[in-house]
Structure formats: structure tokens, C-alpha cells
Amino acid sequence: MTLGLINANPVVHAKKERIARSEDFHGDDAVDPLEIYDFVRDIRDPEHPYSLEQLSVLSEESITVDEKLGRILITFTPTIQHCSMATVIGLCLRVKLKHFFPPHYKVDIKVSPGSHANEDSVNKQLNDKERVAAAMENPNLRQLVDECLYSSEL
Structure with a gap:
């Protein structure tokens, strides 16, 4: 945790139960938004000891997949309007997903509108x-x- 937090008292939500998966993503399977969410939801927030899921920065609904176009859109919602860590959160998502998808998928990461x-x-x-x-x-x-x-991952 860093000193001088921009959002010193974020609202923390309970973690959801993990979805049981029979197989890992192999790259040739259809891309499942819930599988993507399950893969990234435990990323820790850069300022707090909580996950993106616990802070409601990321949700199951914030991931959309267009199989036809090979596009994945992940939107996340910073806890405050002036979050100085928004780009770090996006980088964390991008780095974690980097090797998860075949190269023909385009991954866009954005903050939620407004x-x-x-x-x-x-x-x-x-x-x-x-x-x-x-x-x-x-x-x-x-x-x-x-x-x-x-x-x-701990």
C-alpha cells in the first residue's frame, strides 16, 4: 500500500465463488467472458490490498467478446474519477492477458464511460x-x- 492514498476508504465487496472449469483455455476454444473474468478478477489493486473484484473495479459484465470479429473488450471502473492508478490497472490486465489469447484476438481495455x-x-x-x-x-x-x-496468485 502506498502513502497518500487518493481513495483511502474504498468500498470493499465480498469475493464471489469461483466457477468450476473442466478445462483450461487452450486458444482454439471459444472465448468465454466468464473464463476471462475468472482469470483476471484476482489482480490486486495498486493502492490497496484488495482485488479488482473486491473493489468492483471489474465485474463479469465488464467483459464482452465478439467471436466473429475476434475482439475482446474489457472495461473497468476506477473507484474514483481522478484515479491516478487507472493506467496501472489497465497495464495489469493487459500483461496478465498477454499470453492467454491467440494472436488473432484483439484485446481492448478501457475505463467505463464517464x-x-x-x-x-x-x-x-x-x-x-x-x-x-x-x-x-x-x-x-x-x-x-x-x-x-x-x-x-498467493
Whole structure:
């Protein structure tokens, strides 16, 4: 947890029960939004010791799949309008999903409409390959993303 939290008292919700799966995603199967959600819901928030699910930053309904177009859209809702960690949350989602899908799928990650004061800027950063690559070359940012991802697996 960092000092000087922007949202010092977030609303925390109970975790939902995991959905039993008979198989892991193999890349040639149909993409199931609930399977994607189950894969990313435990990512830890960068500022709090809670998961994105617990903070209602991410929900089952926030993931849509268009099989015909090979597109996946993940929208997330920061806990406050001026969340300074919105791009970090998006990077965490992108990094975790990077090896999950076959290359013919396009994954778009956006903040929910109206949920962030700098919505257009955040969305542009999260979906620009060069910006994402540059961000992940920053050792401090990479460490923060890794902490959010690896602490979610404990």
C-alpha cells in the first residue's frame, strides 16, 4: 500500500465463488467472458490490498467478446474519477492477458464511460502498443505491475 492514498476508504465487496472449469483455455476454444473474468478478477489493486473484484473495479459484465470479429473488450471502473492508478490497472490486465489469447484476438481495455476524468487519455494509453511497451520497460512500473499480478496468485 502506498502513502497518500487518493481513495483511502474504498468500498470493499465480498469475493464471489469461483466457477468450476473442466478445462483450461487452450486458444482454439471459444472465448468465454466468464473464463476471462475468472482469470483476471484476482489482480490486486495498486493502492490497496484488495482485488479488482473486491473493489468492483471489474465485474463479469465488464467483459464482452465478439467471436466473429475476434475482439475482446474489457472495461473497468476506477473507484474514483481522478484515479491516478487507472493506467496501472489497465497495464495489469493487459500483461496478465498477454499470453492467454491467440494472436488473432484483439484485446481492448478501457475505463467505463464517464468513470474517469481523463477517460480519453487513459483509453489511448492503454490501447497504444508503443506506449504499453514503453511503460513496461520502466523498471519501477514493471515492478508495480508484477506486484499486483503475483500477489493475486498467493
